[in-house]
Amino acid sequence: MRILASVLGLLSLAVALAAYGARYLPISGHPTLIAAAVAPYLVLSAPVAVLLLALGRRWLLTVVALAVTAALVWVYVPRFHSPPVDASRATASVQVRVLTANLGMGQADPPALVTLARDTADIVAVQEMTPEAADGLVAAGMDAAFPHRIVLPAPLASGIGIWSRHPIVDSGRIDGYALPMLGARIRIPGVVVDTTVLSVHLAAPWPQPIGQWLQDIAQLPDTLREVGQAAGAGAVIVAGDFNATTDMAPFRRLLGQGYADGGAQAGAGLARTYPGDGKWPPLLGIDHVLVKNAAAVSATTVVVRGSDHRGLLATLRVPVDMTSS
Known part of the structure; x- marks a missing residue:
């Protein structure tokens, strides 16, 4: 024995x-x-x-x-475990709810996603948005709930977009990756410096060869550093499908230059989002919300009907004025 x-x-x-x-x-x-x-x-x-x-x-x-x-x-x-907020060091802030949702190559149910987003979010980052999915979201009322948007629909997994309740004052496409990314400056009421929001989607490492994913995730720290420098004292929110878990060393290298993983910061555990089609319980947390000059106070996964991913919904505290810190 x-x-x-x-x-x-x-x-x-x-x-x-x-x-x-x-x-x-x-x-x-x-x-x-x-x-x-x-x-x-x-x-x-x-x-x-x-x-x-x-x-x-x-x-x-x-x-x-x-x-x-x-x-x-x-x-x-x-x-x-989310650490308690030190009231003596807390700064005035505005709460912003961010939802990231991979639409499963456009198969997510538009009315269900619009209802979810309208009831829970202020900013929505979407990935794998086909032209048909974009049209379906608009027809279901996405633009009515989120009057500001920048979207790049494309076939299969290449489409991406950002919808916002608050004005988008600047935006642009980020190239150089296997799949396009989007960046936007969003003017949140009460916040002195505009907030930068990225919707990102890294190449999948499986079942295809891993090389493109390795290239994407090795390049992303430089992009995040440049975005953070351009944002100055403003908050940066990076939301999307990273095709990586927090246990992967290349993902943790993204957390340099003052970034934090919102799910871990909020004590959300493994925040498992994939697979999310309901046939199996989700096993991997590959969708994330990263923050800089902001803090996550809560994060939870949500069902995106029709998609093979769950969404990730994070409530963030965006400081009113980081320039005075």
């Missing part, structure tokens, strides 16, 4: 160590991509290793397993 427990404990510890290491390894192909994607599930083997090694009376290995478990708790528990 002790031998069996020891062997199983060693196997569990090896799996836990692999899961921890996968978060920091460079991603060069599908094996390392998949290892990082499933890491949140594999880490459950760490406490199992503690129990089994203790049953096997392998005390030194038990201590190692406890250390690995503690390290993984330090990594994952903060994702499920």
